[in-house]
Amino acid sequence: MVQEFKRSIAVCAAVVGLAGCAPTVPPAGLPEPPPLAGGWHASAVDPEARAAAAFAVRAMNRPEASLKSLDAVQSQVVAGLNYQLDLTLMDGSRWRMVVYRNLDGALSLTSSTPLR
Numbered sequence: 001m002v003q004e005f006k007r008s009i010a011v012c013a014a015v016v017g018l019a020g021c022a023p024t025v026p027p028a029g030l031p032e033p034p035p036l037a038g039g040w041h042a043s044a045v046d047p048e049a050r051a052a053a054a055f056a057v058r059a060m061n062r063p064e065a066s067l068k069s070l071d072a073v074q075s076q077v078v079a080g081l082n083y084q085l086d087l088t089l090m091d092g093s094r095w096r097m098v099v100y101r102n103l104d105g106a107l108s109l110t111s112s113t114p115l116r
Contacts (some may be wrong), residue, residue: 040084043075052083052107056097059109066090079103086115 043049053070071094072086080102088094094115100108 038077040074040076043073043083045070045073048101049073049075049083049085052099052101053085053087053097055107056085056087056095056099056109056112057089060112064091068092082110 050070053067057065057067066089068088068090070085070087074084076082076084078100080100083097083099083101085097085099086094087097096111096113096115097109098111100110102108
């Protein structure tokens, strides 16, 4: 009987623990919550993102590099704005570039990683 009671308590604890791990989804008809402050979120391929992509390609210091397409954009609000750009060059290579725009609007390339 004591063994059964302990087993019941363990099962209840596991159920409660797993319930806390369930993803929270807003009920149908309610808007999605706003993006997490400081986190990355999907952004539009707008003129600012295109300018950041053009800057990133120039900053690669590869004279033959030319932008073919801007495939995805994410942004992150910091003391300024980070753009994470997935782009394809005319030679077919794909890159993930992070460009930082400071509060004065100046751009700098903070990382460039080839994608496979």
